[in-house]
Amino acid sequence: MNLVQKIKKLNYKIIDCPSCKQHLRVPIRIGKTLRVTCSKCLLQFDVHFPDPFKQIVFKIKQLVVKIKKSNLITKIMYLAILLFIAFAIFQTFYHTQN
Ligand SMILES: [Zn+2]
Numbered sequence: 206m207n208l209v210q211k212i213k214k215l216n217y218k219i220i221d222c223p224s225c226k227q228h229l230r231v232p233i234r235i236g237k238t239l240r241v242t243c244s245k246c247l248l249q250f251d252v253h254f255p256d257p258f259k260q261i262v263f264k265i266k267q268l269v270v271k272i273k274k275s276n277l278i279t280k281i282m283y284l285a286i287l288l289f290i291a292f293a294i295f296q297t298f299y300h301t302q303n
Pocket residue numbers: 222223224225226227243244245246247248
């Protein structure tokens with residue numbers, strides 16, 4: 206398999222037909238929904254490719270809501286973790302600058 210074939214393979218995803226379990230090769234369209242027709246049973250169904258960036262934003266939003274709803278001890282714990290991460294990033298940045 207050459208490089209071009211490998212890249213082409215990365216742009217496709219193998220999915221199973223929900224009806225007959227036939228393996229179907231679907232081109233990946235990030236953030237879009239594709240209507241797929243099964244080659245075996247001709248069933249039409251939608252395949253959604255979620256945007257990874259949007260998923261991260263959504264996860265962060267969920268976490269913020271979770272923190273807001275949580276009790277004081279959990280809030281302090283999350284804050285400590287966030288401070289630790291911020292400190293770790295700062296340390297890495299500071300050391301690479303000098
Ligand atoms: Zn099918």
